[in-house]
Amino acid sequence: MTLHDVFSPSFLNDLHIVDWGYTEDPCPLSFDHYDQWVQNEGHGPLNYLADERKDKRADIRHFFPEFKSSLVFLFSYSDKKAQLNNFYENNPNSNGLKMASYALGFQGEDYHVKLRDGLKQISEKVKELYPSCLFSYSLDIQPVLERDLAFRAGLGWFGKNSMFISRKEGSFLMIGALFLSEKLDIKQKTRELDHCGTCTRCIDLCPTQAIDPLSKTLSASKCISTYTIELFKEDKVAPEGMEKAQGEIFGCDICQDVCPWNKKSLNAEKELDSPLIDFFLKRPVENVIEDLKGMSNREFKRSFKGSALERTGRRGLLKNIEFWQ
Numbered sequence: 555m556t557l558h559d560v561f562s563p564s565f566l567n568d569l570h571i572v573d574w575g576y577t578e579d580p581c582p583l584s585f586d587h588y589d590q591w592v593q594n595e596g597h598g599p600l601n602y603l604a605d606e607r608k609d610k611r612a613d614i615r616h617f618f619p620e621f622k623s624s625l626v627f628l629f630s631y632s633d634k635k636a637q638l639n640n641f642y643e644n645n646p647n648s649n650g651l652k653m654a655s656y657a658l659g660f661q662g663e664d665y666h667v668k669l670r671d672g673l674k675q676i677s678e679k680v681k682e683l684y685p686s687c688l689f690s691y692s693l694d695i696q697p698v699l700e701r702d703l704a705f706r707a708g709l710g711w712f713g714k715n716s717m718f719i720s721r722k723e724g725s726f727l728m729i730g731a732l733f734l735s736e737k738l739d740i741k742q743k744t745r746e747l748d749h750c751g752t753c754t755r756c757i758d759l760c761p762t763q764a765i766d767p768l769s770k771t772l773s774a775s776k777c778i779s780t781y782t783i784e785l786f787k788e789d790k791v792a793p794e795g796m797e798k799a800q801g802e803i804f805g806c807d808i809c810q811d812v813c814p815w816n817k818k819s820l821n822a823e824k825e826l827d828s829p830l831i832d833f834f835l836k837r838p839v840e841n842v843i844e845d846l847k848g849m850s851n852r853e854f855k856r857s858f859k860g861s862a863l864e865r866t867g868r869r870g871l872l873k874n875i876e877f878w879q
């Protein structure tokens with residue numbers, strides 16, 4: 555039995571994994587690129603990218619000293635993206651507000667929890683083959699440059715919109731990785747080339763002009779995603795140009811929606827059924843606001859527990875929705 559047998563298509567499919575790769579390289583190729591971005595204040599209000607955790611990202615061994623190898627996984631939510639587009643375009647009850655599609659992926663559960671469980675299941679399988687192996691993992695919040703890690707594992711490239719793109723799967727993907735204290739008997743994939751070519755759609759169509767085409771990074775303070783997910787208080791000023799966007803109340807998918815690499819992987823087979831849609835996207839906006847105002851923070855937490863929206867909270871969402879009134 556090898557790892558390739560363990561990672562059968564049905565096992566991976568159940569965990570929403572559409573591709574995976576392997577690398578033994580603990581150091582990002584683009585740390586200097588990231589460091590320069592921080593020096594240029596690209597991180598804006600996201601202080602956790604610029605404080606003492608910045609240098610930790612230079613080497614996975616700062617985070618997991620036993621590191622010898624990593625298995626990197628691409629978790630897709632493009633099915634939900636397709637259903638959400640279908641809802642916006644065809645459902646007469648759509649109130650015009652929009653939500654980042656990852657919030658609806660993975661059965662509507664916060665991916666930090668849902669995909670962590672998936673990574674745990676995988677580590678248990680790997681442990682059957684490598685019983686003395688130690689494990690750690692990275693899934694968004696750890697001090698790891700995950701796009702670079704996925705690049706080192708040969709799974710895709712960095713688009714000009716700074717998204718990590720897979721030729722086969724597009725960019726509606728989350729990246730999750732397991733770190734192991736042993737090397738595995740797996741051949742590393744060849745690193746991917748840049749396939750953006752002369753396209754500039756994401757740069758041209760970002761409403762707030764947040765993308766720097768040369769460095770393929772964003773100015774986080776100009777990005778709607780920062781404003782609508784990371785800034786929780788009502789007194790924050792929205793980025794200039796946000797009024798040209800499309801009703802975003804949690805995250806922003808625009809620079810992915812316009813990317814040609816996302817066209818072929820989207821296929822809406824089923825209707826979207828989600829309590830987040832029912833509450834936020836189907837009712838008159840005044841009713842949504844009224845209900846959020848009438849709730850306590852605790853009631854909000856209880857109603858949306860386990861979803862990605864819990865992070866931004868009641869006040870943050872009210873700030874975002876009122877922007878569109």
Ligand code: B12
Pocket residue numbers: 582583584585587588591600603654655656693694695696697698699700701702712715716717718719725726727728729730769770771772774777779780784804805806807809
């Ligand atoms: C901070 C953060 C944000 C910030 C800043 C985003 C940014 N682009 O920097 C904000 C809040 C804006 C944000 C928004 C979103 N985010 Co976010 N975010 C992160 C986080 C926590 C850190 C990213 C970071 O370090 N940024 C600093 C920049 C400089 O680094 P970077 O983005 O990794 O980019 C690298 C490449 O650009 C590379 N590079 C560019 N050119 C070249 C050329 C060469 C030759 C080389 C070698 C490298 C290279 O160098 C950079 C440094 O390594 C990661 C999770 C993680 N731990 O990595 C998730 C992550 C990037 N986010 C993710 C997602 C899904 C989103 C959103 C789509 C959510 C939404 N719908 O609103 C948006 C997308 C916005 C966008 N276009 O990037 C996913 C992206 C998956 C993917 N397919 O790329 C990640 C990886 C989380 C995860 N575990 O899946 N995010």
Ligand code: SF4
Pocket residue numbers: 715759760761762763764765772776777778779806807808809810
């Ligand atoms: S997520 Fe939205 S605001 Fe941010 S860079 Fe992409 S299009 Fe621009």
Ligand code: SF4
Pocket residue numbers: 713714715716749750751753754755756757809812813814815
């Ligand atoms: S829209 Fe064009 S330039 Fe932007 S990431 Fe996609 S292919 Fe690259």
